[in-house]
Amino acid sequence: xxxxxxIRSVRPWPADPGAPTVDVLCSNGTLTAFxxxxxxxxxxxxxxxxxxxxxxxxxxxxxxxxxxxxxxPFRPHSAGPGLTALVDNDRRHWxxxxxxxxxxxxxxxxxxxxxxxxxxSHAQVDVDSGLERLEGVLAAREAHRDRALVQxxxxxxxxxxxxxxxxxLLDAALxxxxxxxxxxxxxxxxxxxxxxxxxxxxxxxxHQCGVDLHLHDDGTLGAFQIELVCERVAALxxxxxxxxxxxxxxxxxxxxxxxxxxxxxAEHDVAVTTVAPGARDPLPLHRLxxxxxxxxxxxxxxxxxxxxxxxxxxxxxxxxxxxxxxFRRDDQVEMCVDIATRGGAAVLGARxxxxxxxxxxxxxxxxxxxxxxxxxxxxxxxxxxxxxxxARDGExxxx
Ligand SMILES: [Zn+2]
Numbered sequence: 015x016x017x018x019x020x021i022r023s024v025r026p027w028p029a030d031p032g033a034p035t036v037d038v039l040c041s042n043g044t045l046t047a048f049x050x051x052x053x054x055x056x057x058x059x060x061x062x063x064x065x066x067x068x069x070x071x072x073x074x075x076x077x078x079x080x081x082x083x084x085x086x087p088f089r090p091h092s093a094g095p096g097l098t099a100l101v102d103n104d105r106r107h108w109x110x111x112x113x114x115x116x117x118x119x120x121x122x123x124x125x126x127x128x129x130x131x132x133x134x135s136h137a138q139v140d141v142d143s144g145l146e147r148l149e150g151v152l153a154a155r156e157a158h159r160d161r162a163l164v165q166x167x168x169x170x171x172x173x174x175x176x177x178x179x180x181x182x183l184l185d186a187a188l189x190x191x192x193x194x195x196x197x198x199x200x201x202x203x204x205x206x207x208x209x210x211x212x213x214x215x216x217x218x219x220x221h222q223c224g225v226d227l228h229l230h231d232d233g234t235l236g237a238f239q240i241e242l243v244c245e246r247v248a249a250l251x252x253x254x255x256x257x258x259x260x261x262x263x264x265x266x267x268x269x270x271x272x273x274x275x276x277x278x279x280a281e282h283d284v285a286v287t288t289v290a291p292g293a294r295d296p297l298p299l300h301r302l303x304x305x306x307x308x309x310x311x312x313x314x315x316x317x318x319x320x321x322x323x324x325x326x327x328x329x330x331x332x333x334x335x336x337x338x339x340x341f342r343r344d345d346q347v348e349m350c351v352d353i354a355t356r357g358g359a360a361v362l363g364a365r366x367x368x369x370x371x372x373x374x375x376x377x378x379x380x381x382x383x384x385x386x387x388x389x390x391x392x393x394x395x396x397x398x399x400x401x402x403x404x405a406r407d408g409e410x411x412x413x
Contacts (some may be wrong), residue, residue, distance in 0.1 A: 016043055016401035018055045024063035024378055026368045027070075028348070031382045035065055040374035043401040047370065061403055066378040066395045067387050069351065070366035072130035072328035073358025076226075076259050076287045076312025078169075079118040079135040079154055080147035083111060084317045084326060091322060097203070101172055104319040105142050114150025119157045121316050122164070124326035127410050129377035131162045131399035132359050132366070134226065134312070136169035136196055139187045141177045152191050160413040161404040165362055167226045169196035174213050175204040181213050188221040197227040200239055207239050215246045224255040226287075229263070236263025240275055244282045253283040257361055259312075261286050264302075265295040272298060280305040285361040289314035290335040299339065299349065303357075310358030311335055311350075328354050329379065333388050347385040374401040 019040040025033050026048065037052040038045060054060050081104065083089065093103035111117060118135075125133060137148040148168060155164040168187035174180050174197070184195060195217045200210030218225050227243065229236055240263055247256050264275055264286070276298065279286065285308035288297050302309050311331055316324035332354040336347045359366040366375055378396040381387030393408030402413055 016040075018058035019374065019398065019401050019403065020052060020054045020058050020060045021063050021068075021378070021396065021398070022060060023065055024068040025065065026068040027384055029067040029383055035063075038068065038376075040398065040401040043374050045368070045370055045372045045374050045376070059403070061396060063378045064380070064395055066380050067384055068368060069129075069377050069379060069384070070355040070359070070368060070372070071132060071375040071377050071397065071399065072128070072354050073132035073310060073362060073364075073366075074125055074130045074312050074328050075134050075310030075358035075361045076289055076314060077125070077133055077135040078138075078315045078318065079121055079151045080114050080137045081108065081318035081320065082117050082121040082316040083319070084117070084121045084124060084324070086111060086117070088322075089319075093319065100320050107319050108143070114147050115153035118151050118154035121326055122154045122158050122162065123410050125313075125328070126158060126161045126397060126399075127394070127405040127408055128327040128329065129379070129394045129397050129405075130326075130328045131375045131397065131404065132362050132364055133162055134165040134167065134362055136167040136226070137187075137192065138171040139168045139180070139183050140170065140172040141179050141183065142172075144183060145187055145190055148187050148190060148192060160402065161399055161410070163362070163364065165193045166191065167194045167196040168192035169228070170198055173198060173203040174210055175206055181217070184217055185220070188217060188223060194224040194226050195221070197225070199229060199231050200242075201235055202231050207242055211239075211242055211246060215250060215252075218252065218255075219250055224257070225252070226257040226259060228259050230260050232262040232266035234267065236261070237267050237271060237275055239263070241278065244278050244284060247282040247284060254363075256282075257285040257287060259287045260289070260291075261297065262294055264297050272301070276301050276305045276307060279307045283308070285310065287312050287358070287361060288335070290331060290338045292338070296338050299353065303349070308357065308360040309353050310361035311354045312358070327391065329388065329391050329394070333391060336388065344383065344385045347388050351384055351388060375399050
């Protein structure tokens with residue numbers, strides 16, 4: 015276990031500009047005291063928060079570490095339009111880069127240095143790559159095991175039913191260390207939503223693991239699949255263990271149907287993640303949160319063959335969520351930070367906070383207020399995970 019860590023001179027959220035700074039003591043990986051001028055226990059590590067804003071650590075609730083090219087020479091986008099063209103383009107080129115483990119480890123390091131100590135990454139499992147990409151992400155998780163909690167999803171990027179052998183590979187991926195089973199647009203990709211979802215949930219039952227389903231299908235087709243997911247959650251007793259990523263249906267059905275879907279998600283404790291996409295209407299964030307739906311934020315692909323966007327910075331993605339929502343008021347921007355921190359952690363089954371007894375996974379960000387910190391996005395002064403400083407001034411430190 016880590017020893018004591020004393021963080022001096024920070025302003026815990028909500029962090030009014032004139033608020034006096036406090037010190038924060040972390041003992042055995044837990045926040046144990048807040049107050050002015052706390053005495054340092056013998057042998058404690060003491061670090062200076064330099065008046066920064068103290069937040070719970072960020073969570074990237076939806077990443078694709080297996081495809082990242084962050085840090086490599088920039089490569090112009092070469093895919094044609096549509097999902098099939100994107101998949102084919104990635105298949106043509108992904109082996110030309112350095113090994114997945116190296117790329118994923120570097121990008122996960124950037125993510126952590128930017129303040130996210132909780133990450134859920136999908137890893138493509140298909141008949142082209144087998145388990146190679148999954149193994150690369152598992153290696154990245156191992157390389158940063160003292161710096162972050164990482165969950166890995168066995169993700170059928172090319173569908174499950176279209177290419178023979180995919181279901182067996184997903185089964186093998188869960189035996190090889192994947193934490194959750196994924197899925198992808200059961201209706202529009204595999205054109206058989208019942209068989210796709212039954213395969214996903216039977217693997218979840220077999221391996222006693224959670225589910226994180228990509229669902230881009232919108233309108234009534236997407237809504238129908240949300241209902242199919244909730245039916246399976248109820249039948250298998252999987253409340254709290256299932257996430258729907260993207261869930262564009264929520265913002266593309268009428269208001270009445272949207273309300274019914276939100277209530278259904280809340281009733282079955284099915285979480286939702288968004289990546290604050292530029293080309294789609296934002297999800298009904300307030301409505302989801304009011305209903306008690308766990309809601310997280312993610313980077314999605316991070317500069318890869320799919321897209322040039324993404325840099326591993328979840329504070330930047332919180333800015334994007336606020337910007338896409340058209341938010342100006344501080345409480346609205348702070349809601350986005352809450353989704354990017356505590357919200358995403360809850361999707362991963364973790365409880366982060368800034369009260370005594372919370373896990374000592376926090377980030378210190380320069381800025382007058384939380385909203386100012388989102389707008390400025392200065393390098394993070396400190397990133398702490400499980401009671402240890404894992405990054406300082408935007409760079410990883412040795413643990
Ligand atoms: Zn994704």
